[in-house]
Amino acid sequence: MNQPFDSARDLTDAPRVGGRQTPKDAATLILTRVRQGEAEVLMGRRAPGHVFMAAKWVFPGGRLDRTDFSAASANDLPAADATRLTREVPARRARALALAAVRETFEETGLLLAAPAPAAPVAGPWREFRAAGALPDLAALSYVARAVTPPGRTRRFDARFFMADARALLHPEPTAGSGELDEIAWLRLGDTRSLDLPAITRFVLGEVGERLAHPDRPLPYVRMVRGRHVIEHQG
Numbered sequence: 001m002n003q004p005f006d007s008a009r010d011l012t013d014a015p016r017v018g019g020r021q022t023p024k025d026a027a028t029l030i031l032t033r034v035r036q037g038e039a040e041v042l043m044g045r046r047a048p049g050h051v052f053m054a055a056k057w058v059f060p061g062g063r064l065d066r067t068d069f070s071a072a073s074a075n076d077l078p079a080a081d082a083t084r085l086t087r088e089v090p091a092r093r094a095r096a097l098a099l100a101a102v103r104e105t106f107e108e109t110g111l112l113l114a115a116p117a118p119a120a121p122v123a124g125p126w127r128e129f130r131a132a133g134a135l136p137d138l139a140a141l142s143y144v145a146r147a148v149t150p151p152g153r154t155r156r157f158d159a160r161f162f163m164a165d166a167r168a169l170l171h172p173e174p175t176a177g178s179g180e181l182d183e184i185a186w187l188r189l190g191d192t193r194s195l196d197l198p199a200i201t202r203f204v205l206g207e208v209g210e211r212l213a214h215p216d217r218p219l220p221y222v223r224m225v226r227g228r229h230v231i232e233h234q235g
Contacts (some may be wrong), residue, residue: 023148023158025093026084027101028061029113030144030208033166033188039212041205042174043106044181057195058128059204061159062179064106067124068096071103072117074135081143084234085160086217088146095138102164103129104137104158108181109174113137113164117195140168142215145207147200147222149174150229161204 031042043057057147069092076082077098077213085094106129114134122130129136145161166172166186187195192205200222218233 020151021153021156023156025064025089025097025100025158026057026062026159027097027104028063028159028161029105029141030059030161030163030204031105031111031113031166031169032163032208032212033186033222035186035188039209040108041208042111042184042186042188043192043195044184047180047182055196056144056198057192057203058181058198058201060108061101061161062108062180063157064085064093064096064100064146065125067126068099068103071096071099071122071126072120072130072135073099073138074117075137075139077138077141081141084143087234094163097160098138098141098143098162099136101141101160103136109184110171111174112170113140113168114170118169134170137164137168140164142211143219144211145204145220145222146151149203150224159200162209178215194197195214 033040042060044060045057046055075231077085077095082091082094085097087100089097090095106112107125112129112132112134113136115128115137116133117135119133141162141164143160144163146159147161148158149156189205189209195201197205203222207220218235221232221234223230
């Protein structure tokens with residue numbers, strides 16, 4: 001059963017430092033697989049020198065880039081997931097968020113959630129992805145959670161969490177990636193509880209376990225309203 005969100009832990013993870021920042025759009029990809037009858041999830045530990053969430057275990061992900069709005073893909077998001085996202089943002093931005101999750105995962109882990117395609121020369125952050133002979137496989141994604149960093153933090157993100165089965169990867173094992181994650185590993189879902197995790201990551205891991213058994217469960221949206229964390233569940 002999913003665990004309740006730990007509000008006190010969340011405030012410890014990212015203490016309030018003052019100032020006003022508008023949350024930046026970001027996207028995260030949760031890759032899962034089954035080994036010897038047990039669910040595993042891909043996670044990485046952020047390097048100790050990071051200003052935000054240093055040395056904590058997280059899912060691959062990062063900020064939306066302007067090139068994500070025009071990047072090519074092999075296919076589109078499943079209709080139900082696209083519908084959920086377009087309740088929040090225009091269709092073009094919804095697609096860009098999904099592409100950002102795939103791109104950031106490749107940059108941080110070397111893993112391609114993609115279909116084979118002729119290599120193509122493109123400029124910018126998608127250069128290496130397209131040079132590898134791949135196009136993003138958006139049809140493999142499920143939109144499973146949303147969370148907004150509380151006000152007054154050093155970084156604020158409006159993060160969308162996507163899930164995908166590792167069978168959609170072109171290659172099954174991660175590489176060193178960009179170095180933003182100093183360790184990358186497939187971990188049994190039950191073993192992740194002992195890791196140093198941000199509160200939101202711990203909450204979403206519980207959601208992953210529930211969603212593997214019940215894929216159509218409502219999507220949680222975590223944010224702070226009038227100084228208190230609120231979780232809304234959306235169909």
